Amino acid sequence: MRPKNIEEVVGQQNLVGPGKIIRRMVDAKLLSSMILYGPPGTGKTSIASAIAGSTKYAFRMLNAATDSKKELEVVAEEAKMSGTVILLLDEIHRLTKPKQDFLLPHLESGRIILIGATTENPYIAINPAIRSRTQIFEVKPLTEDDIKIAIERALSDKTNGLGSYNVALTSDASTHLCRATNGDLRSALNALELAVRSTTPENGSQEIKISLPIIEECLQHKALVQDKDGDAHYDVISAFQKSIRGSDTDAALHYLARLLASGDLISVNRRLLTIAYEDIGLANPPAAARTVDAVTAAEKIGLPEARIPLAVAVIDLCLSPKSNSAINAIDGALADINRGGYGDVPAHLKDAHYQGAKILGHGTDYLYPHDYPHDWIPQQYLPNPIKNKSYYEPKDNGRYETVLKEQYARLKKMQKSKK
Template structure:
């Protein structure tokens, strides 16, 4: 059922629909190399096949992980002899340097039009030398309506599909088929074929594909992708953003996807990061409870770990939020990286070694514990950046409100105490 022309591609109309980028490339016969990026079974190979069919160029398919440099050389020789070849390179994120170096000049001279296919984020996983020579196009999981179109074609096509078989697909079975694989058409067609070939005709001579038969034949696609796949990082990202956005039900949904994938390590790590990054000083007791829940989850393991995790995810969602901590340290880091640090005031320098006083180290240092309330006005930042202020207290929770009040009170006292008084800095 592989498409032979762009008109036969199901879904991905943002790329292959009339007037869209790949449609225009093919129509103008001005193809450039591209990387198609998206989940399995969503049409990456189909689009490459359709481009080749629509342009009548030779079409070859290799796998970057398993095929050798010699296989690439054969394709290059063919391109030299007979003109342009469209090369679909599956798993392009696995392309090693030797194969890449061989390919680059052929991409430059246009003999090989490379269509890379990958399930990994190309901006992270693909070498910049290849990436800069290709346009990156995302492909998306197919909608149930797209999948129903493909099912209809498969059931009626007598040449390449199941059209010669007397199949009757129940409406609820078609509905299940269109939604069971999370937009993976390959899995749908494989399941449909398995169901058709393994079901005996009924008394009326027809093959009745019912809901139970389809449910048995289709392996449902894991919602969270594999633990190392790009989709998995998207779920983790959505998990944190849902907690940050205070959406309990969305956060529990993404937590469930991560639990279903069995990746307790990622859940625990992300939960602790989220607690400190997004709730932080607005509710430090909740942050501590998140750490405790993460530790309990690791000790008891799945499936029981879901209980403390759910409790604390709900609490973090409904808690006041503050990112003042991460903003403060990132502000300090940014200034340090720009060279904004200056010399440490001499009275703050280490004075534990003999001769330190001769250098002025530790001289005139005021020991806070010798003063009322264990505090004294004293400049701690280097002169160059003595006015730096990284922490901006928020007012979203009582805990940080109290910290903020103390912060501003100390700032005011520091300014007043240092007026007209300057520590020696030489």
């Protein structure tokens, strides 16, 4: 089911959609080497295959960890003869220096268009010599709608998919297949294939009925609850956050258990990090930091042990003082930006590190705070139209933010006294 051309790629439309960067490269036939990084099953290999199919260049696949320099030499010889070869190099973060040194001149000549694939952060895991010769693109987990499109294609494609089978996929099974794979299309298609090929038609019928229990078995991932609208997943996550926000420890642990019983570690981790900064925030910053540590530990050890640091974090957040002042402050600032009319940056704050800035009056009246007592001096920072605007409204729900409130008020008063 891999796409044969760029139009068939499912998801990643921010990269391959009309007018987007990779589509532009393909349409103009001006390909450059690139690194695609992101979680498994999100389309890195598919994008490489689609690029090759759309450009008609030869396409080869190697693994940086397991394939030797000799295999790279074979690709290089082919590139010399045929002109250009697109090389998908999986696990590029494990490329050794001898292999890298061999590849570099071929990348610079353009004979090999390298598409490196990795689940690691390339800015940390990949050698600078390779990074400097490639463009780096992040691929993200597919949405449920993306996976649903791919599943429907697989069920209707008689050549490459499961179209030769008479499959009836129930709506709740389809929803669970799209949702429980957390954006990993490979896992979704593998589970679907296993379900179809291992299910016998009932009572002599030719129809293969794929129900929710079958998909759960093939995915090894239980649904939260069987509901006709498919909203239970979001309902439980919503109840989880609202229980922590409301400081109900027992309810929060109950909903945590329901999420973990379904195997949905990813949603728990993402939601906990959001809660820590949205609902606890400045009332107790150390709790947010401890939540990051707990989530990191959960990701490293996985289920079932992950339940332990996550339970610690949930109890910690439930019993912590709460404040949503930070999210309110940034949302207020964004609202002003979206409305427009917020004015120009004051001249004394503009960049003065270039020739001619002084003539324009940029930065000339700037007061450097570190030159003054207590490293502070009153001056205007906001644009004129909103110079008296206040976004942050501190709360008294924790010692830390109480101190911030006092400091915020004191600085505001001193700033106004200058006028």
